Amino acid sequence: MGGTAAAASTTLTLDDAAVSQLPDNGPLVSGTFKPTAVNSGIVKDNFPAPGPGTGAALTFAAPFGTGTLASQFNGTNPNGTWSLYVIDDALGPASGIGAIIAGGWSINITTAVAAAPTATVVTSSLNPSFTTTPGNTVTFTATVTSAGNPVTQGTVTFMEGAATLQAATAVNGSGQATFTTSALSEGSHLIRAVYDGTASFATSNSTLTQVVNNHTIVIGSTFCNPGPIAIPDGALTGGPATPYPSNIFVSGLAGAVSKVTLTLNNLTETRPDDLDMLLVGPNGARFVVMSDVGGQTAIGNVTLTLDDAAASLLPDATPLTAGTFRPTAVNSGSGAVFPSPAPGAPYSFAAPFGAATFATSFGGSNPNGTWSLYVVDDATGGGAGSIASACLSFVTTSDTPTTTTVTSSQNPSFTSVPSNTVTLTAHVTRTSDNGNVTLGTVTFKEGATVLAGPLTLNGSGTASFTTVVA
Numbered sequence: 001m002g003g004t005a006a007a008a009s010t011t012l013t014l015d016d017a018a019v020s021q022l023p024d025n026g027p028l029v030s031g032t033f034k035p036t037a038v039n040s041g042i043v044k045d046n047f048p049a050p051g052p053g054t055g056a057a058l059t060f061a062a063p064f065g066t067g068t069l070a071s072q073f074n075g076t077n078p079n080g081t082w083s084l085y086v087i088d089d090a091l092g093p094a095s096g097i098g099a100i101i102a103g104g105w106s107i108n109i110t111t112a113v114a115a116a117p118t119a120t121v122v123t124s125s126l127n128p129s130f131t132t133t134p135g136n137t138v139t140f141t142a143t144v145t146s147a148g149n150p151v152t153q154g155t156v157t158f159m160e161g162a163a164t165l166q167a168a169t170a171v172n173g174s175g176q177a178t179f180t181t182s183a184l185s186e187g188s189h190l191i192r193a194v195y196d197g198t199a200s201f202a203t204s205n206s207t208l209t210q211v212v213n214n215h216t217i218v219i220g221s222t223f224c225n226p227g228p229i230a231i232p233d234g235a236l237t238g239g240p241a242t243p244y245p246s247n248i249f250v251s252g253l254a255g256a257v258s259k260v261t262l263t264l265n266n267l268t269e270t271r272p273d274d275l276d277m278l279l280v281g282p283n284g285a286r287f288v289v290m291s292d293v294g295g296q297t298a299i300g301n302v303t304l305t306l307d308d309a310a311a312s313l314l315p316d317a318t319p320l321t322a323g324t325f326r327p328t329a330v331n332s333g334s335g336a337v338f339p340s341p342a343p344g345a346p347y348s349f350a351a352p353f354g355a356a357t358f359a360t361s362f363g364g365s366n367p368n369g370t371w372s373l374y375v376v377d378d379a380t381g382g383g384a385g386s387i388a389s390a391c392l393s394f395v396t397t398s399d400t401p402t403t404t405t406v407t408s409s410q411n412p413s414f415t416s417v418p419s420n421t422v423t424l425t426a427h428v429t430r431t432s433d434n435g436n437v438t439l440g441t442v443t444f445k446e447g448a449t450v451l452a453g454p455l456t457l458n459g460s461g462t463a464s465f466t467t468v469v470a
């Protein structure tokens with residue numbers, strides 16, 4: 001190229017990205033041009049030894065060929081020796097004095113840098129947390145680093161399973177992005193923070209299990225988790241309910257456990273035989289309170305209280321009915337499998353499979369702490385079930401036995417004046433020494449109907465209410 005016009009002090013840059021090729025004819029002028037191989041004449045370009053020779057060994061730039069710098073070198077390791085072979089392939093002009101590249105030559109290499117590996121760590125501001133105030137606001141913080149340094153470009157997406165909890169959020173100057181929520185439901189949530197990556201930094205992610213509980217409702221010495229337990233149609237390996245476990249937090253009780261009962265409110269289940277329930281106390285005892293009872297008859301809204309002092313066990317094969325029963329573990333078929341995070345076997349089983357009771361499992365232990373109820377459906381088929389809420393009631397060794405007597409101011413009385421006004425007075429005393437009990441309340445009932453109360457006991461250990469029959 002460049003014709004036969006002499007070129008002097010010309011600096012040429014060859015770049016695939018240039019606008020045009022060098023001129024085939026006409027003088028060379030300084031500038032940036034595409035690589036250009038016209039390869040004209042009788043003798044094709046030949047680069048003798050130690051050059052590569054000619055022919056198939058050579059790749060030509062346009063217009064003779066289609067090679068480019070990129071097609072020849074991109075993707076290769078740039079490190080090593082780069083050699084430039086320059087020849088003059090024709091004699092003349094007679095007065096020619098040859099040529100010189102006086103300023104030498106250089107190459108400018110841009111390398112594609114692989115995205116640097118990153119690490120993401122996600123933390124929670126409060127774990128476990130609660131469904132309602134206080135303690136229901138949680139901030140998850142994702143920290144992204146590369147080689148120990150904060151990554152300050154790119155975004156983090158917060159997810160639970162396939163669901164996006166918070167869309168891509170830019171990391172800050174400390175390499176952190178946060179997600180704050182007060183809306184998590186009861187149960188375990190696998191929170192995943194995904195660093196979405198950039199051209200310079202590779203993606204990474206990490207997870208944490210956020211546990212969310214209901215606050216426990218306290219009524220005297222009864223402690224309830226007011227939330228429902230949803231029971232899926234399970235599998236032989238144990239289909240865990242949601243939440244799993246359902247937790248009840250007991251606090252403020254003095255003394256050791258002398259009695260505990262468990263009430264399952266409004267149990268609904270298509271095939272009760274599939275249910276297994278494990279109660280774990282603060283003392284770590286693992287008591288299977290109910291398994292494989294009630295046959296295959298669907299039940300709806302049956303409230304069961306499990307009490308060591310009840311007269312009978314739950315039925316193995318006949319329908320469950322509301323009432324108070326001893327804890328009952330038939331433990332037939334596949335037995336009782338409680339997947340993680342439930343503690344592993346061995347478990348203690350209620351009768352008839354075992355001989356454990358609430359008393360043998362928890363008696364004498366500190367009632368304060370976390371009580372966890374793990375419910376599973378252990379067989380496919382039958383469908384889903386539910387428990388509306390669950391409660392534990394305690395008697396402790398520090399509870400003083402009491403005696404309550406009730407007296408009437410007018411008995412018999414009349415339905416109209418005179419003598420139709422009646423005052424009923426309850427007197428509560430310690431059973432041991434008949435001393436007045438001045439703490440607590442009294443509720444007056446007729447059957448299940450509350451007539452008055454709860455009324456606070458006075459300094460004489462009494463509470464009264466007056467009714468006028470009109």
Ligand SMILES: [Ca+2]
Pocket residue numbers: 232233234271274377378379380381382383
């Ligand atoms: Ca089932």
Ligand SMILES: [Ca+2]
Pocket residue numbers: 273292293294295316317330332
């Ligand atoms: Ca059964």
Ligand SMILES: [Ca+2]
Pocket residue numbers: 274275276291292331332333334335336337378
């Ligand atoms: Ca079972």
